Amino acid sequence: MQQNRNVEDIFAATPLQQGMLYHALSEQDPSAYLEQYTFVVDRALDGPAYQKAWQKLTDRQPMLRSSFHWEGLQKAYLVTHKTASSPVTLDDIAHLSAHDQNTAVEEWLRRDRDRGFRLDKAPLFRVHVHRLAEERHRITLTLHHAIADGWSLTILLNELNVIYEATLAGGNADLGAAPSVRAYLEWLGKRDHQGARGFWRERLSTVGAATPIPLATEGGSGSTKGQSRSRSLVFDESDSQAFRAASRKIGVTESTVFSAAWALVLSRYGALDQVMFGETVSTRPAEIPDVERTIGLFLNVLPNVVEIDEEASCRDWLRGGTEHKGRGAPAGFLSSGRDAAAFGSSTGYATVFDHGRLGKPAGWRGRQRDRKQLH
Numbered sequence: 001m002q003q004n005r006n007v008e009d010i011f012a013a014t015p016l017q018q019g020m021l022y023h024a025l026s027e028q029d030p031s032a033y034l035e036q037y038t039f040v041v042d043r044a045l046d047g048p049a050y051q052k053a054w055q056k057l058t059d060r061q062p063m064l065r066s067s068f069h070w071e072g073l074q075k076a077y078l079v080t081h082k083t084a085s086s087p088v089t090l091d092d093i094a095h096l097s098a099h100d101q102n103t104a105v106e107e108w109l110r111r112d113r114d115r116g117f118r119l120d121k122a123p124l125f126r127v128h129v130h131r132l133a134e135e136r137h138r139i140t141l142t143l144h145h146a147i148a149d150g151w152s153l154t155i156l157l158n159e160l161n162v163i164y165e166a167t168l169a170g171g172n173a174d175l176g177a178a179p180s181v182r183a184y185l186e187w188l189g190k191r192d193h194q195g196a197r198g199f200w201r202e203r204l205s206t207v208g209a210a211t212p213i214p215l216a217t218e219g220g221s222g223s224t225k226g227q228s229r230s231r232s233l234v235f236d237e238s239d240s241q242a243f244r245a246a247s248r249k250i251g252v253t254e255s256t257v258f259s260a261a262w263a264l265v266l267s268r269y270g271a272l273d274q275v276m277f278g279e280t281v282s283t284r285p286a287e288i289p290d291v292e293r294t295i296g297l298f299l300n301v302l303p304n305v306v307e308i309d310e311e312a313s314c315r316d317w318l319r320g321g322t323e324h325k326g327r328g329a330p331a332g333f334l335s336s337g338r339d340a341a342a343f344g345s346s347t348g349y350a351t352v353f354d355h356g357r358l359g360k361p362a363g364w365r366g367r368q369r370d371r372k373q374l375h
Contacts, residue, residue, distance in 0.1 A: 016299060017076065017078065034143075036113065037141045038141075040137070058085075087127065119146075210276050211270060256318060274307050284298045
């Protein structure tokens with residue numbers, strides 16, 4: 001790698017990225033940790049200008065020019081390349097009926113997932129545009145989760161729109177320099193890992209292992225032993241709005257309500273007054289400059305211990321859960337994979353709450369219908 005003149009930067013992959021790579025390679029599943037985001041925009045689209053905008057975005061954002069390398073090394077490294085070509089393809093299916101268009105798109109999405117990515121070859125994303133009509137296009141962004149989280153997706157799409165509009169006007173977007181993920185990695189290296197290990201050992205000393213998933217017993221039809229599986233629950237627009245409104249009324253986040261609902265399921269099936277499960281949390285420290293504008297994987301999986309208080313009101317119980325999570329934040333950077341001794345068997349599986357709200361990119365003309373997901 002050192003002899004490759006197309007290398008801009010090299011640093012060790014984060015513990016979560018290391019774990020993703022391990023599972024993806026060991027399971028030999030091309031769709032492992034592959035994310036597909038698809039949405040419809042109702043506007044005319046200049047194909048060459050759109051492709052050029054993605055290339056400019058790739059030139060701007062380091063993570064879009066990155067790949068992973070591990071052969072002959074003790075751990076995986078993230079390599080940012082000086083250049084990488086953005087793979088944007090166009091497919092005109094406007095001549096098909098609405099039914100045949102849907103069939104064609106679904107078949108394409110299936111093939112796209114089966115295709116996967118070569119993790120040691122940049123870029124680890126691609127874009128496909130299905131032209132449905134003169135002023136309607138379905139756009140699919142496929143990327144590997146190891147290079148970006150959901151927050152990053154919103155940043156990417158907003159910057160893309162600014163660049164696209166500037167390209168249409170024959171100019172260049174003034175977005176300033178893109179922040180690098182290196183600042184986060186340096187921050188992570190300076191944390192008190194020993195103190196964090198002590199925090200989790202004490203917190204989990206009387207808890208034990210993660211609460212088993214209901215009906216997923218070893219050897220049974222629902223067994224998940226030794227396997228990696230995922231299940232998704234998708235909320236439509238009306239359900240999503242109702243869910244957000246209810247969370248705001250109580251005064252807690254949507255992810256808190258989701259975690260509480262899962263805790264109740266575990267409690268009811270197991271007749272338990274305390275449950276524990278892995279929970280995916282965001283790790284964007286406010287003290288890092290421009291962290292909210294940085295593209296990368298700012299996530300971690302931590303044990304969430306929930307006490308079921310049958311005497312408390314729903315509002316008080318949910319708010320108490322929020323306060324408890326806040327107290328664990330100083331040790332939230334510790335990796336359950338790298339520091340397994342501190343966590344024991346507390347995170348055998350993990351829940352993920354994905355807001356899925358791509359939003360309407362700033363300046364984007366026309367309507368954009370988002371696919372909202374709850375994982």
